[in-house]
Amino acid sequence: MAEKIVQTAGRDQLGSFAPEFAHFNDDILFGENWNNEDIDLKTRSIITVVALMAQGLTDISFKHHLENAKKNGVTQKEIAAVITHAAFYSGWPKAWAAFRMAKEVYEAN
Numbered sequence: 001m002a003e004k005i006v007q008t009a010g011r012d013q014l015g016s017f018a019p020e021f022a023h024f025n026d027d028i029l030f031g032e033n034w035n036n037e038d039i040d041l042k043t044r045s046i047i048t049v050v051a052l053m054a055q056g057l058t059d060i061s062f063k064h065h066l067e068n069a070k071k072n073g074v075t076q077k078e079i080a081a082v083i084t085h086a087a088f089y090s091g092w093p094k095a096w097a098a099f100r101m102a103k104e105v106y107e108a109n
Contacts, residue, residue: 005034045069046082049098053083054090058097066105076106 010025034044045068052062069079079102087095 041072053098
């Protein structure tokens with residue numbers, strides 16, 4: 001079993017303002033969902049990157065998920081192939097936006 005994923009961003013940023021949302025974010029989405037072993041973390045990371053790209057959500061959360069993908073074993077060659085493949089289904093401009101951030105993440109040490 002891989003190391004358990006623990007997320008505190010919801011509580012850290014919204015805990016007192018929106019405690020229920022923080023709970024769902026930290027305990028359900030990242031606690032239960034990301035720790036479910038039916039899909040390995042590498043595959044889960046790829047799915048998440050594609051889902052966010054398809055919606056055009058190439059913001060700081062997208063960068064976080066690209067960093068997770070890299071950490072979870074998705075290589076630069078694989079992320080380039082994933083984004084290229086998804087571009088045909090989600091849109092070329094979205095792929096350009098995703099590539100800008102992926103290049104930044106994968107070229108960082």
